Amino acid sequence: MNDWTLDPAHDRDLLGIERHRSLVRENGLASSVLRFVMWSLLRPALNIWHRPRINGREHLPKSRPFILVSNHTSHLDGILLASLLPTSWRDHVFPVAASDTFFEKRSAAAFAARFLNALAIRRRGAHNHDLEEMRKRLTRDKEVFIIFPEGTRSRTGEMSAFRSGIGRLVAKTSVPVVPCYLEGCFRAWPPGRHFSKPLSVGISIGPPMTFEDCSDDRAGWDSIAKRLQAAVVDLAAC
Template sequence: MDAERLIYPLMKHVLLGPAMRAAFRPAVSGRDGVPARGPVILAANHLAFVDSFVLPLVVPRQVFFLGKHEYFTQPGTAGRAKAAFFRGVGAIAVDRSGGRAAQAALDASAAVLERGGVFALHPEGTRSPDGRLYRGHTGVARLALRTGATVVPVGIVGTDRVQPPGRAVPRPGRIEVRFGRPLAFTAASGRSAGTGREAREITDEVMAAIRALTGQEYVDAYAPRRDV
């Protein structure tokens, strides 16, 4: 973690950040609502691969997110450089294959929040195939109830234009990042981390907040899984 704390500001403010700001000219609204300390979950819609890099760029605090295990285990100099890059931008390696994949992802995410950090996730679980907003998975609710983290809904607009499906390298273009009102879900509200119905209700509330920020058409079904 010490190395990550040193690399992260270098990537954000010196290497990656200035280039991305010049390319995407992000318009940001509602950022003052992101708590300055304590555990925070940033729950955002997911339109393009670049979303995971755009969101940390506009948040003052260090932001962590999950990255595929394969990003960190490729051999050779190029593989080590790729792993260093992803660690430097806040990615946490998680092996998402096998029966314990979901629990491993939940535990890795919770560890960040239990240290009082900021964790970004996409409740849809994968990129939208058509620009619509799909049903959220309940991990966001279970994380919030398990850790007491504040949930901040986030609407990202325009990344599907700068990086449409099939395009590996995003092109320059204006994007927007809209932060919504912070949401608190605790035991005091009468909800339980062990109840599937309550986790579903919380997740649907978060997705409704995201939809209000983006104006996307909502699909009450899970998005089809993609490779990346």
């Protein structure tokens, strides 16, 4: 028989918006139920409204942890990628979102944390401690992260260079990173619009990549970002 140990919640001393913003936030029963209801309704709505065309679904890992990375043109992107994953994983799938967009106001932060299960990260100048906490959570708790390495939505629909933060998360680890390309999201829901248009979108999923061979330093991080960007560009060309 295993010894019983007390493991207090990592966010037990945090309240309100600070808890929503925390990278050590834990999920309670109420949030889990809300998320289940949301995804039970949202998946059929996405299928009707956007009729997603999915290529390469067989490349999605069958077990956690892993990371999905993609181009980023719309608020629709994270929702579409999360919809690919089992509802039973709803408390383990974390879209990584800009803290200055989704976590500035109490109501927006509560929605992002409770319904979307988003993790807040600084868009610019993320602290080493923040990235290390995310890396620890990814590997220790076997989570799934959805990350947009460009750092912000494109205002033109064109893809920008991937930043090195993704490399800092996975260098010298065996965590799979799955490149994805989203097509049509910019037309369906571009920045500045309040609601999406009923247009079909496409999701292309590539084979998982691992980066155990990459050095955990600036050169390694930059190399990972470039390799992942090249994989997404290849998917766009298919």
